[in-house]
Amino acid sequence: MVVSIADQLLEERRARRRAGDPRFTDEGRAIVRRLTTGDLAEEFGRSLDEISDADPSLSGHDYHD
């Protein structure tokens, strides 16, 4: 099977994209999993909401109403 240069380059790019940033360790990846899909996911989501809720330009809330 002949793989074109274009296909090879796109495949390499896809592999780099899926691999994530090489500076992440297994321990760091496990921390991010806890925050995004694990036991801290709800708390992480609430903490993001707190940031936008406190910032009228992000949330559209007008605290002068």
Add this chain to the structure above:
Amino acid sequence: MIVVDEYLAARVVAGDWPDGLPDDDDIALTAARHWRLLQRIHKPSGGQLTGTIERLIQGELHALRFPHPEVLHVIDPRPLLDDAAEINARYNAGGLLISESLAAGLLHHRQLWFGSARNVGLRLASVAEDLAITIHVLD
């Protein structure tokens, strides 16, 4: 570009590729959502989050603060601002966070990808439906 939320962005940068996320285009996060993520990195909110985020090493924090564009783009907000403002005005969409996401989703494949259903919100879902933007949740 595939426009994602903070949950999916963090997973992609960390190398925990979410099942079901397309891998044939660049992954992108809006500036307002990156701002929320950065706020959490620089000032964890207390509780278990503080100790957990503080365990990330310098290189990992750097990867989230300054994502390499081959892994995650942070979308330049300037070309989206007028569309975001119009969406916000027409739908009372709820500020820059939601309006910028909708403008980005409209421009990029009419799709938005979330890593948690709670991060979608009723207002965003309602306007997305009217704009024919498909919401995907991978949790």
